[in-house]
Amino acid sequence: MTPNTSATGPGRRSFLASSAVAAAAVAGGTPLLAACGGSGSGSKEGTTSARDAKKILPAFVARNVVTPDIPSKNGSSLGFTGKLVAADLKTSVPGRLGKGSTIRIMSPFWGSPPKGDNPYYRAMNDKIGVNVVWRNQDGNTYDEKLGAVLASGDMPDVVVIPGWNMGGRIPGAVISKMADLGPYLSGDQVKDYPNLAAIPTDAWRRSLFGGKLHGLPMPSSYVTNIVPYYRKDVFDEKGYDLPTSAAGFLALAKEITSARAKVWACDDMKWTAFNAFGVLPGSEKPLGWNLVDGKLVHRVETDAYLEALEWTRTLYSAGVVHPDAKAQNQGDSGLRFTSGEVLVYNNDLSHWWARTTEQASQNKKFRIAGMDVFGHDGGEPALWAGSPAGIFAFVSKKASETVVRDVLAAANVTAAPYGTEEYMLTNYGVEGTHYTVEDGTPTKNDKGNQEVLNAFVMLASPAPTIAHPDRPDIAKAQVEWQQRMGARTKKSTFYGLQIIEPARYTHLSDDFEQLEDDIVRGRKKIGDMQRAVSDWKRRGGDELRDWYRKLLDDNGSAQG
Amino acid sequence: MAQSTTQIAPAPPDPGVSEADRRTLERAANGGGTFRTRFRRDRTLVLMTLPAVLLVLVFTYVPILGNVVAFQEYDPYVGDNGFVAVFHSPWVGLEQFSRLFEDPAFWDAVRNTLVLFTLQLLLFFPVPILLALLVNSVLRPRVRALSQAILYLPHFFSWVLVVTVFQQIFGGAGIIAQTLRRHGHEGFDLMTDPGVFKFLVTAEGVWKDAGWGVIVFLAALASVSPDLYEAAAMDGAGRWRRMWHVTLPALRPVIALLLVLRVGDALTVGFEQILLQRDAVGPGAAEVLDTYVWWNGVRNQDFSYAAAAGLIKGVVGLGLVLAANKVAHLMGEQGVYKK
Numbered sequence: 001m002t003p004n005t006s007a008t009g010p011g012r013r014s015f016l017a018s019s020a021v022a023a024a025a026v027a028g029g030t031p032l033l034a035a036c037g038g039s040g041s042g043s044k045e046g047t048t049s050a051r052d053a054k055k056i057l058p059a060f061v062a063r064n065v066v067t068p069d070i071p072s073k074n075g076s077s078l079g080f081t082g083k084l085v086a087a088d089l090k091t092s093v094p095g096r097l098g099k100g101s102t103i104r105i106m107s108p109f110w111g112s113p114p115k116g117d118n119p120y121y122r123a124m125n126d127k128i129g130v131n132v133v134w135r136n137q138d139g140n141t142y143d144e145k146l147g148a149v150l151a152s153g154d155m156p157d158v159v160v161i162p163g164w165n166m167g168g169r170i171p172g173a174v175i176s177k178m179a180d181l182g183p184y185l186s187g188d189q190v191k192d193y194p195n196l197a198a199i200p201t202d203a204w205r206r207s208l209f210g211g212k213l214h215g216l217p218m219p220s221s222y223v224t225n226i227v228p229y230y231r232k233d234v235f236d237e238k239g240y241d242l243p244t245s246a247a248g249f250l251a252l253a254k255e256i257t258s259a260r261a262k263v264w265a266c267d268d269m270k271w272t273a274f275n276a277f278g279v280l281p282g283s284e285k286p287l288g289w290n291l292v293d294g295k296l297v298h299r300v301e302t303d304a305y306l307e308a309l310e311w312t313r314t315l316y317s318a319g320v321v322h323p324d325a326k327a328q329n330q331g332d333s334g335l336r337f338t339s340g341e342v343l344v345y346n347n348d349l350s351h352w353w354a355r356t357t358e359q360a361s362q363n364k365k366f367r368i369a370g371m372d373v374f375g376h377d378g379g380e381p382a383l384w385a386g387s388p389a390g391i392f393a394f395v396s397k398k399a400s401e402t403v404v405r406d407v408l409a410a411a412n413v414t415a416a417p418y419g420t421e422e423y424m425l426t427n428y429g430v431e432g433t434h435y436t437v438e439d440g441t442p443t444k445n446d447k448g449n450q451e452v453l454n455a456f457v458m459l460a461s462p463a464p465t466i467a468h469p470d471r472p473d474i475a476k477a478q479v480e481w482q483q484r485m486g487a488r489t490k491k492s493t494f495y496g497l498q499i500i501e502p503a504r505y506t507h508l509s510d511d512f513e514q515l516e517d518d519i520v521r522g523r524k525k526i527g528d529m530q531r532a533v534s535d536w537k538r539r540g541g542d543e544l545r546d547w548y549r550k551l552l553d554d555n556g557s558a559q560g
Numbered sequence: 561m562a563q564s565t566t567q568i569a570p571a572p573p574d575p576g577v578s579e580a581d582r583r584t585l586e587r588a589a590n591g592g593g594t595f596r597t598r599f600r601r602d603r604t605l606v607l608m609t610l611p612a613v614l615l616v617l618v619f620t621y622v623p624i625l626g627n628v629v630a631f632q633e634y635d636p637y638v639g640d641n642g643f644v645a646v647f648h649s650p651w652v653g654l655e656q657f658s659r660l661f662e663d664p665a666f667w668d669a670v671r672n673t674l675v676l677f678t679l680q681l682l683l684f685f686p687v688p689i690l691l692a693l694l695v696n697s698v699l700r701p702r703v704r705a706l707s708q709a710i711l712y713l714p715h716f717f718s719w720v721l722v723v724t725v726f727q728q729i730f731g732g733a734g735i736i737a738q739t740l741r742r743h744g745h746e747g748f749d750l751m752t753d754p755g756v757f758k759f760l761v762t763a764e765g766v767w768k769d770a771g772w773g774v775i776v777f778l779a780a781l782a783s784v785s786p787d788l789y790e791a792a793a794m795d796g797a798g799r800w801r802r803m804w805h806v807t808l809p810a811l812r813p814v815i816a817l818l819l820v821l822r823v824g825d826a827l828t829v830g831f832e833q834i835l836l837q838r839d840a841v842g843p844g845a846a847e848v849l850d851t852y853v854w855w856n857g858v859r860n861q862d863f864s865y866a867a868a869a870g871l872i873k874g875v876v877g878l879g880l881v882l883a884a885n886k887v888a889h890l891m892g893e894q895g896v897y898k899k
Contacts, residue, residue: 144858153641168861173637260741262733323732326752328839330727341733503633510860511665514843523754523842 047499048208049555058190063198065090066419070479074486077221079479080467083440092420097409098129107160107458108139120429120451130406157399160458162391175210178394182213193412203389215392216411216460222385223486225348226271232367242371245378253320264322267333267345275373277308278382286494312520353474383489411460508540630867656868669852676829679762688773696781711771719832754845784810816893824881849873
């Protein structure tokens with residue numbers, strides 16, 4: 001996995017987490033306010049104003065170690081499609097910045113973690129000059145452990161938190177329990193760590209919690225990462241044309257489906273429906289609001305939201321969705337796709353490459369490709385921008401200055417851009433031990449696949465990068481897909497801001513995701529959603545709208 | 561679901577000793593004397609129980625205190641750790657409870673829990689008894705050992721596996737549906753049908769754990785003296801009469817005990833199994849109290865709210881144990897405990 005794909009790689013829950021970034025309990029009067037107050041940057045609920053942010057944000061110093069073959073456009077990642085010559089690798093971190101501290105890091109891990117003491121971790125530690133001890137936790141159930149660990153007195157020195165796990169009171173925990181990195185990184189200070197200085201400012205802005213710089217970000221492209229994938233080999237063979245509208249998709253799906261032959265057209269397509277119908281993002285609460293004709297509108301209030309659900313519901317009732325997808329937690333959608341039981345499924349961008357390499361030896365005919373998100377009416381889709389940073393590493397408030405500096409030293413290595421020795425070490429491990437280079441193509445061996453996975457890439461990453469030296473064609477296709485979709489992507493009003501809603505609204509929207517799934521599967525009706533929305537307004541949705549309105553009037557949007 | 565697995569059947573009362581005699585024996589065993597003399601005599605035994613008592617205190621009684629968060633708006637992140645946070649979190653009185661009672665999803669969970677409990681009691685509870693009688697009637701040791709092994713085996717499969725197997729057989733793309741389709745019929749999907757969900761869950765439970773539940777009853781049956789059967793047979797009792805007058809009375813105390821325990825545990829109808837299949841039919845049909853608590857507490861981190869739901873479950877459960885125990889006493893059985 002390249003770092004940007006691991007930002008988006010984890011399980012399907014990541015996109016569904018309706019409880020994404022939520023409120024922190026810092027409403028007036030609670031002791032927490034005293035615990036974290038006094039920075040002079042105003043209230044902790046809300047966001048960091050553009051004026052304050054300017055003072056706190058690290059300076060940006062671009063680093064062009066290797067010129068990308070495909071430059072970023074329309075918010076896409078940088079694409080690298082050329083050969084990788086070992087002798088040409090640059091050194092971005094001369095010498096060792098680390099002072100040898102022991103750093104305990106808790107981080108989500110997708111897959112089975114390697115032994116704590118292995119050649120990859122040793123080589124990284126040696127390069128950085130620290131002793132990182134990894135506490136890897138299952139990424140798919142990370143949110144279930146995170147709360148308890150943050151609440152315990154024995155918190156690790158560094159905790160990695162994906163944006164989609166920041167539900168409930170987690171942002172409040174970040175403010176009250178995590179170190180302020182501003183004194184180390186604000187303004188020109190970041191230049192001590194040149195690779196961190198090259199992280200895009202948008203990603204840093206997302207790391208501001210309650211007026212302070214708390215996180216080390218993993219930048220990501222803001223373009224939607226939900227790709228509707230299709231089996232190109234089967235489509236070509238049968239002569240199916242790619243759908244260009246919602247109705248076209250349904251017609252094609254009916255043509256494809258043959259339950260008797262155990263072939264269904266698609267898996268659950270809810271996320272694609274949201275994109276096709278132009279529904280505001282549900283991944284993070286602030287992104288779901290948008291200013292329309294002077295009035296803030298929430299995603300659940302829009303017609304597009306209901307239409308997208310209705311269309312997805314039609315797919316289910318027409319019987320073109322695989323029954324195991326209807327049962328939701330059963331089996332792996334990727335497996336249904338590769339085995340040919342479904343021909344279309346949606347997942348994040350990383351699957352394009354992952355499925356290809358996975359099937360290369362098993363099924364030579366297998367071809368996966370992403371279709372462009374279609375506009376529901378046959379026109380251009382209206383897409384909304386997601387978050388420019390997906391995963392954050394936080395340092396505990398209790399960590400000493402030496403430890404904080406050593407964490408930054410480690411992040412400076414892991415954030416090294418493509419084409420450097422540090423990037424290779426972080427993402428491929430040690431040559432000979434974890435990968436071999438043939439004809440300019442580094443290929444991980446079994447040991448590499450087992451050990452060089454997650455862990456260090458979670459600490460901080462360079463600007464979003466897509467590079468698959470083994471399959472440059474796929475890297476190219478991925479970046480081009482992002483650029484085409486990026487051209488149709490708009491930013492909603494609160495794009496790029498880390499906003500903490502007041503505690504009393506923390507659980508206001510908890511039930512929507514469940515209701516969506518009930519409706520598309522035919523267990524509840526669209527009318528139930530309309531009732532839920534009016535209930536939502538009554539129980540606080542309208543107040544929340546006023547709260548956001550005031551925030552907007554006071555602070556302006558990030559783009560402003 | 562696994563209501564019977566760890567309970568050990570009490571020895572059936574010795575029919576030769578009258579109630580009055582038993583009381584006398586007990587008093588003798590207590591040894592009389594002051595607390596001090598008794599303590600000095602039994603101090604070794606007391607010492608030996610200490611580790612267990614400590615464990616119960618630390619892991620059962622101390623956590624009970626945590627229920628105070630049900631009356632707070634608990635935020636685990638104020639203060640240094642989760643314990644200290646209890647002292648810093650604001651008190652909200654009964655607000656969590658009124659929120660709970662206003663939530664239709666909570667009442668869905670209550671209803672589903674009770675329906676499932678009733679179904680399990682009617683369809684699951686008798687199965688191990690019948691199986692035990694069946695196994696007990698097998699006389700050849702090898703056949704008996706083999707049938708026992710086959711019956712016990714499913715208990716050791718994890719729920720994930722059981723649910724997957726059921727999905728592969730009864731699901732919309734499962735073996736049965738596909739076979740039907742190949743022969744020109746309509747397929748069907750048992751696994752995503754909210755209407756049959758509770759029967760499905762009960763069926764899975766029977767498949768997995770009914771065999772395991774046999775153990776307790778077999779143990780009770782083993783203690784029935786063969787003399788009784790011989791005597792009954794001599795008096796001309798046939799198969800059915802022997803079962804009615806010898807076997808079943810021997811099982812009665814065990815059945816009563818397990819029934820009391822089951823009723824006391826009525827609000828616990830399975831957690832992992834239901835959580836795994838909850839999304840297949842939606843919470844309207846599948847949410848039970850335990851998954852409701854989990855969903856709100858662990859997933860949504862609405863700790864105080866979940867604690868309130870858990871507390872209600874605990875209090876109602878306590879009432880049910882006491883009531884069931886009372887009924888057992890009225891029926892002349894031992895029950896779980898006796899004053």
